[in-house]
Amino acid sequence: MRHTLPIAPQFYVTAPQPCPYLAGRMERKLFTALQGDGAQRLNDGLSKQGFRRSQNVLYRPSCADCAACLSARINVAKFTASKSQRKTMRRNAGLTRRATSPWATEEQYALFRRYLESRHATGGMADMDTFEFAAMVEETPIRTRVVEYTDSASGDLAAVCLTDILDDGVSMVYSFYEPDMQSASLGTYVILDHIQIARENDLPYVYLGYWVPGSDKMGYKAGFSGLEVYVGNTWQKMRDPEAFSSHARPLVNDPIAEQVANISLPDGRPLRPKTV
Incomplete structure (x- = not known):
């Protein structure tokens, strides 16, 4: 009888390109393909290590002189809605989730x-x-749902979120909503409802993507209690957003080979630098 060993994923680095979050910076991503029978387990395992999914690719920032982008998730058990967030939930009580x-x-x-x-x-x-x-919506090798929010009275589509189901939470891959309903705070509402989805399914986390100090586009994520960020290969409770810096620090990031060596496969095996 022949036995074949599982093939370790291969990791690559993108060419530098302008950062979409911080002006004047260049971004670079470490990525690997998400495919085959082990795709779900790989997505589960690497999501816990700060990676995000885009179609059949998993990636995380690996910039040469900047470490501002931090993977963020909400610890559902530690979350308590603020006064404004409770108002947002009441304001959108007429939406139906599907x-x-x-x-x-x-x-x-x-x-x-x-x-x-x-x-x-x-x-x-x-x-x-x-x-x-x-x-973007349909090319997924893992458990994914499209979560739609419609107006119960008119039936109009108000918001959509492409959501991955992980073994320890739900990951909000991409969301969009009706821009004419700005006062409804639909972006915040979709996150709040995903916290409820996680609770309904006994899942401990809601993965939000990246939080970037100094970026107005990402500032809203720091407003959720129970927020955790992935720093130094571990998840830490977000205590004071002001304590995180967006300044470029050329010596802060490990070499690519060392970053890859510190990634753990779903079965607990570390990767080797030669896989880069």
């Missing part, structure tokens, strides 16, 4: 276009067409 398989629709794409044109007209997704949008 979770479906990852399938793109014309209604979703129309909302997505309105959202981009209002909030991110010059961003990396600004030119995304309907086929690329469908790929």
Whole structure:
């Protein structure tokens, strides 16, 4: 009988490109393919180590002279809604949640276009067409849901979140919402409802993506109690957002080979630097 050993994922680094969060910086990402029978376990394991999913790729920042981007998650047991967050929940009590398989629709794409044109007209997704949008939603090798929020009275689609189901939480891959409903704070509401989704399913965390000190686009994430950030290969409770710096520090990041060596596979095996 022949036995084959599991193949370790190969890691690569992107070429530097302008940072979308901090002006004048260049970003670089460490990434690996997400495919095969072990895709779900790999996504579960690397999400706990600060990685994020985009279609069939897992990545995390690996910039040469900056370590501002920090993976963030909410510890559901430690979360308590603030007064303004409770108002947001009441304000959106007329929305109905529906979770479906990852399938793109014309209604979703129309909302997505309105959202981009209002909030991110010059961003990396600004030119995304309907086929690329469908790929973003549907090309997933793991357990993923499209969570839609519709107005109970009119039936209009108000918000959408592409959500991965992890073994220890839900990961909000990408969300968008009706820009004309600015007073409803839909972005905040979708996060609050995902905390409820995690509670309903006995999952301890809601993964939010990256929090970047000094970036106005990411500042809202620091407003959630129970927030944890991934620093120094461990999750730490967010105590004071002002304690984190966005200043470039050329000596703060480990070499790529050392970063890869410190990544643990789902079965607990460390990777070797030669996999880069």
